[in-house]
Amino acid sequence: MTDGALSYAEPVSSDNDSGLPGYISPVDDDQEDTSTQVAADQVAADEYVSAPAPETESNGVTMDLIDKLLPPVSQIADQASASSIPEPELEPEEEEEDDEESSSDDETASTTSTVSTPSVADLEPMPVVISRRKRLPKDTIGHLEDRIAHDGIRAPLALYNDLIAEYVKRGKIDSARDAYGRSLKLYPTVASQWIAYAEMEQSAGEFEKAEEVYRRAVEAVTSLSIWEHYLTYVRRRNNVITDGEVARRAIIQAFEVVVSKVGIDVRSGKIWKDYIDFIKSSPDGQSTWETQQKMDLLRKVFQRVVCIPVENLENLWQDYNLFENSLNKTTARKFLADRAPAYMTARSCLKELQQTSGALDRNLIPVRPRWRESELAQLGLWNKWISWELNDPLGFTAEDGKGGMPGGKEHLVERVLYAYRQALQPLRFYPQIWFDVSEYCASADMPDLQLSFLRDGASANPGSSLLHFRLAEVYELAKKREDAKKAYQNLAASIIKEIKMAEEIYEDKKNALQSREETKSIYSAPDDKAKDEDGDEQVVDKKRDHNLELKIRKVEEKSQERISDLSKDLTLCNTMYMRAMKRMEGLKAARQVFSEARKLPYSTHHIFVASALMEYYHNKGPEIAGKIFEIGLRRFGDTVAFVEQYLDFLIMTNDDTNARALFERTVSRLSAKDARPLFRRFYAYEAAYGSELSAVAKLESRMSELYSDAKPIARFASRYTLGGHSVIGEQEVGPPLYKEILKEEQGISDASLIAEDDVDEDIVVQVPVPALEPIKAAAKSKRAQKRVREEPKPESRKRNRKKDKEKSEPRVNYSSAQQRDPFSGYTNTLPDGVLRLLSLLPPASTYKAVLFDPDALVNLIDHTRIPAVPPPNANLSRFKPG
Numbered sequence: 062m063t064d065g066a067l068s069y070a071e072p073v074s075s076d077n078d079s080g081l082p083g084y085i086s087p088v089d090d091d092q093e094d095t096s097t098q099v100a101a102d103q104v105a106a107d108e109y110v111s112a113p114a115p116e117t118e119s120n121g122v123t124m125d126l127i128d129k130l131l132p133p134v135s136q137i138a139d140q141a142s143a144s145s146i147p148e149p150e151l152e153p154e155e156e157e158e159d160d161e162e163s164s165s166d167d168e169t170a171s172t173t174s175t176v177s178t179p180s181v182a183d184l185e186p187m188p189v190v191i192s193r194r195k196r197l198p199k200d201t202i203g204h205l206e207d208r209i210a211h212d213g214i215r216a217p218l219a220l221y222n223d224l225i226a227e228y229v230k231r232g233k234i235d236s237a238r239d240a241y242g243r244s245l246k247l248y249p250t251v252a253s254q255w256i257a258y259a260e261m262e263q264s265a266g267e268f269e270k271a272e273e274v275y276r277r278a279v280e281a282v283t284s285l286s287i288w289e290h291y292l293t294y295v296r297r298r299n300n301v302i303t304d305g306e307v308a309r310r311a312i313i314q315a316f317e318v319v320v321s322k323v324g325i326d327v328r329s330g331k332i333w334k335d336y337i338d339f340i341k342s343s344p345d346g347q348s349t350w351e352t353q354q355k356m357d358l359l360r361k362v363f364q365r366v367v368c369i370p371v372e373n374l375e376n377l378w379q380d381y382n383l384f385e386n387s388l389n390k391t392t393a394r395k396f397l398a399d400r401a402p403a404y405m406t407a408r409s410c411l412k413e414l415q416q417t418s419g420a421l422d423r424n425l426i427p428v429r430p431r432w433r434e435s436e437l438a439q440l441g442l443w444n445k446w447i448s449w450e451l452n453d454p455l456g457f458t459a460e461d462g463k464g465g466m467p468g469g470k471e472h473l474v475e476r477v478l479y480a481y482r483q484a485l486q487p488l489r490f491y492p493q494i495w496f497d498v499s500e501y502c503a504s505a506d507m508p509d510l511q512l513s514f515l516r517d518g519a520s521a522n523p524g525s526s527l528l529h530f531r532l533a534e535v536y537e538l539a540k541k542r543e544d545a546k547k548a549y550q551n552l553a554a555s556i557i558k559e560i561k562m563a564e565e566i567y568e569d570k571k572n573a574l575q576s577r578e579e580t581k582s583i584y585s586a587p588d589d590k591a592k593d594e595d596g597d598e599q600v601v602d603k604k605r606d607h608n609l610e611l612k613i614r615k616v617e618e619k620s621q622e623r624i625s626d627l628s629k630d631l632t633l634c635n636t637m638y639m640r641a642m643k644r645m646e647g648l649k650a651a652r653q654v655f656s657e658a659r660k661l662p663y664s665t666h667h668i669f670v671a672s673a674l675m676e677y678y679h680n681k682g683p684e685i686a687g688k689i690f691e692i693g694l695r696r697f698g699d700t701v702a703f704v705e706q707y708l709d710f711l712i713m714t715n716d717d718t719n720a721r722a723l724f725e726r727t728v729s730r731l732s733a734k735d736a737r738p739l740f741r742r743f744y745a746y747e748a749a750y751g752s753e754l755s756a757v758a759k760l761e762s763r764m765s766e767l768y769s770d771a772k773p774i775a776r777f778a779s780r781y782t783l784g785g786h787s788v789i790g791e792q793e794v795g796p797p798l799y800k801e802i803l804k805e806e807q808g809i810s811d812a813s814l815i816a817e818d819d820v821d822e823d824i825v826v827q828v829p830v831p832a833l834e835p836i837k838a839a840a841k842s843k844r845a846q847k848r849v850r851e852e853p854k855p856e857s858r859k860r861n862r863k864k865d866k867e868k869s870e871p872r873v874n875y876s877s878a879q880q881r882d883p884f885s886g887y888t889n890t891l892p893d894g895v896l897r898l899l900s901l902l903p904p905a906s907t908y909k910a911v912l913f914d915p916d917a918l919v920n921l922i923d924h925t926r927i928p929a930v931p932p933p934n935a936n937l938s939r940f941k942p943g
Contacts, residue, residue, distance in 0.1 A: 202227050209243075213562070214523075218248050218426050225257075234265055245281075250486040251426060252284035259290065268298070283482045285326050288319045292332070309343055320365075325476055326483075327414055330371035337362055337380070356388065360396070368403040370411040370455070378404055410454050418446045425487035440491065443484040447497075450480045474505050492518060492525040499531065511535065519548070523555035526630065530637060542645050549638035556631045560624055560663055567620035571613055578609050628663040635664065636671045648679055659692075666703035669693030673710065683714040699730065701738055708739070712746055720746075733767045740764050748780040 196203040205224040209216045221244035228237035241258045248254060255278035262271035275294065278287050295315040299308035316336040323329055340359050345352045363381040367374070381400075385393035421442050430436055450473075453459075457473040481498040488494045495518025502511035515532040522528055529552035536545035635658035643651035655672040658664055669689055677686035690707045697703040704727050711720035724743045728736040744764065747757050761776060778789040790796070 202231075214247060215429070216247065217428075218244060218251065218254065222254075229261065234261070237261065248427060248489070249281040250489050252278075252282055252286050252486065253424065255282070255284075255287055256290050259294070263294070279322070282486060283322065283479065284486065285323045285328055285332075288323050289332065292316065292319055292335075312339065320362075323479075324366070325369055325479055327371055327411070327418060329369075330366075330373035330377070333362070333366045333371060333377065334373060337366075337377075359384065364396075364400055367400050368407055370407045370414050372411075372415070374404075374408055374411055378408075406455055413454065414449070417449050418442075421446065423483070423487065427487055427489035429490045440488065443488060443494070447477070447480045447484060450477045451501075474507075477501060478510075489521050492522050492527045495519075495522070495525075496527055496531060508535075508539075519551070523551065524559055524630075526552065526634065529634075533637075533641060537641060537645060545641060545645065546638075549634060549641065552634045553631060553638070556627055556634060557661075557663070560627045560631070563620055563623045563627065567616060570616045570620075574609060574612050574616070578605065624663070628665050629667070631661070631663050632658075632665045632667045635661075636668055639668075639672065640675065643675065643679075648676075651675065666693055666697040666700050666706075669697070670703065670706045677710075677714075683710075683716070686710065687714075687716075687719075698727070699735075701731070701735055704739060705742055708742060712750075737768065740767070744776070745779065 196207065202224065205220060205227065209220050209224065212220070221240055225237050225240045225244075228234070228240060238258075241254070241261075245251075245254060245258070255274065259271045259274040259278070262268070262274055271294070275287070275291050278284075279291070292315060296312055299311045301308045301312070316332075316339065319332060320329070320336060324333065337359065340355065340362065343355065345355065363377070363384060367378050367381055371377070382393075382397060385396050422439060425439065430440075453473050455473075455476075457476075458470055478498070478501075481494065481501070484494050485498070495514055499511045499514040499518070502508070502514060512532075512535055515528060515535060519525060519528040519532050529548050533545045533548035536542075536548060635654065639651045639654040639658065642654050652672075655668065658668050659672075669692065673686040673689040673693075676689060677683055680686075687710075690710060693703060694707065704723065708720055708723055711717075711723060720743075724739060728739055731739075740760070740763075744757070744760050747760055751757055757780070764771070764776065765773065774789075774794065778787055778794070781787070781789055
């Protein structure tokens, strides 16, 4: 082949183990000889083309890494987990923040790294360290660094961008690189951040570093915009005018890689068009077979793209039609007929795909969900697109001859995984998406990719119980016990760090409130100090202190609520860890986990209950379980929920003596309000399984003295129920009134009193219906329901209003039985919820306030004379004054 001709051999598949085409291979520190690497890369380039590559290189870009682009789709996530971003190095002037930033880096490990944590016994994370160094007002960089260090893993990307802009403005490129590295550890899926990083390197003339940024970017995220910028960079660095064949080969292989990675994107039509135009623009070879190679390559590109629903599909099909007919009209019919069914399927799906994915905001910066309406809307749109791909509208799995697309199930899996990867860019902190894609990989028989997604998702969401529990199960099923342990330990360590952070935040807010009040007190002049009406400053000071105490108490309540929730999460994690250890290594290992977990100050009573029941069902006896309950009683003796669990356990094991002792011992220490659930629980036990009715009567007498607000009928009816069925409450008291009685007794949640399903929870229609006779009430309810379903026309409202007013007048004298029970003798024509509401409403005669007269208002509007509006072209000159 001549030097001026381009070899159009079959392009190498992108599923190889290479770096980016057109890149300069970065030299490793341990590389002994640069020439050896260049020679190896030259051999790889020779294997790509049929003709030998020329010895000359393009403008600064060789074919070094052409055969080392990226791993195939099934391996990209595994290699991504092995990559890492270099640790940042702070400048000497900020040495005081080294510890806090290294701690922050440990907390916010990239999705491409694996965290190693100690055992549960060693889980004592470092508290959040906040720089207390005083900054000058003009020290913008210092203030930004302090805010980033304070926020830790929750630092917004905007802070990093402000910091990078300051570094770049001052010419500190190394510091800007460090800031980019830290930001990309937290937000590795933000394509705009990678692009800005690469453009900064190009602006600084560091093309090798720019190539390294692009390589890391395409491994971390599948983004169309990154690949577009990469293509622009490759075409800029490979000058086809001066370097000829070498540059063209590098650009074509770069195009080939790009379309293999993002060519299925509906927005990739421009890249396909540029690829085709670039092939067309290359000169024909001097021999017939060289020209034929060019035509074959062009035909293959056309045949690939016309089967993909891209935005300019119809134009590409027309270009393909012209291309085939320009070569040979006879063969054109055959080639076009072969691709026509797939093209028609893609075209029919294009509009639907654009409607499904058109409203997606692909430029969203990933943030932790706060479940706002806008976030829920975007989450719904992403799930809608993924569901569309899962339904296989393109027909990849359809049988031949039924309009299916070529490629089979492999192409369907590729499209579904692409949709999931696109969704993970803005929804990085949504564990549900990570879980869904991992489960899809499992259903598609890709266990390695499933494990990779779970690892990356758990690293991005270190506090996600969903991902860590699922990851631990996958490891356990694969007999990887140590990895399963680390999954539970990582989650526990992350939750403890969150608890520590919540405590630090509370202390910071408390100190800030106190400092603010002290500052006001110091800088307020004596003449400006507030005084009360009697001129006493001490009263005002007491009020100020009282207000400060209220504010601090409010902050403390919120903090304690957050810590309580996190403590429950931690206990759940340790409970699951304990059960997993029992399955993997036996009861002894599970006991060790319990022994370590119960020593944590944040553990709740649930870990004791779980351990005791595990011992009971494993040993088939209550001895060890009872000891665990007793140990827990020393710490949670005032926790009603724990005592209830212990009481149920004693009842279950037929230990009625200790059950009565536990009940009496506990209720004597608790207040009447706190002890009420225990009284109810033990009363139900005595009524159902007690030996003497006198014990029930004594307990009922005690409850009557303590809880005088409860009606005796509720307790009595609760003793005569079976399977949630209460004949007394349902038939003789009435469901609405009985439900109200149970609420007063605070027993509505107790299944032994009445089942939740026994009382219908109907939606109350806000229609004022007075108490009437059965027939009139039924008729009125039908009219009210009709008004709710169908709004009457405006002209009929006036006469209907008069009729309703006449019929709503209470003209019926109730009997004594009806006065005692307003629902006696009624037919069940209204929902129970409406009947209950009516029973609570006072009679209409008790309403003595001013009544609104709608008829008078309608009459006023009807008789008000409004001047007519003149037509648009009317002559209004005669209305002008003078």
